[in-house]
Amino acid sequence: MPTQTCVDRRRVLTGTTAALAFAAAPSLRAQPLGIRAVAFDAFPIFDPRSIAARAQDIYGEKGKALAAQWSAKLFGYSWLETAAGRYRDFRTIADAALRFTARSMQIPLDDSARTALVGAYDELAIWPDVPPALERLRAEGIRLAFLSNLGGATLEANIRRNDIAEFFETPLSTDRVQSFKPSPKAYAMALDAFGMPRENIGFAAFGGWDAVGATWFGYRTVWVNRFGVTPEQFDAAPAVTSRGIDGVLAMAGLS
CATH class of the missing domain: 1.10.150.240 (Putative phosphatase; domain 2)
Incomplete structure (x- = not known):
């Protein structure tokens, strides 16, 4: 019959082995939901x-x-x-x-x-790479909305003009909170609108300053740097930097 010491040692070893096996099997661990919504600045979509x-x-x-x-x-x-x-x-x-x-x-x-x-x-047109990306995001069930310093009427006018209303929820203009980005009040609109924690919300920025502000706020951020400008020199880098809308797909894990 094994001594109590041997039994205790066996229990410790068995528990350790099970813990290591669980840690090595990602499919067995609770997985984060990932990006389930994307808030867009206007200009990754509209060509200025x-x-x-x-x-x-x-x-x-x-x-x-x-x-x-x-x-x-x-x-x-x-x-x-x-x-x-x-x-x-x-x-x-x-x-x-x-x-x-x-x-x-x-x-x-x-x-x-x-x-x-x-x-x-x-009276802005959309960038040519936008429509297929919006189709892909919608197919994956990812919710979309504009979060922009542009006025609500301006956002609505451009959405109608380019016939993309079906892809987007009600636009989040800074008119709502009376504070322009990069104010945290502006970025926080997406939390309320989507009803999700910030780790499930991505932000698509056009300006490097906006990518920094959204990253500071806690969003996973893509900088759609269409003109290849120099990055801002701050302690917050976007998760993804791209020249086109494909960066949004990469941020959402779809590329």
């Missing part, structure tokens, strides 16, 4: 180059520089408002940034040009 093209139509060669400086000033204004705890809608600050830029560049800006340029945000 038509805005610069509109400026060039109006102002010729000067239009290209105007569009670039206007975009930079627009982001600066949105961040200034957020830092100060203030909020004016995207269209309002886009118009203010345009007026500042035109004045600083000594470019004449009449009401017709202002209306045409700010209105260009309502």
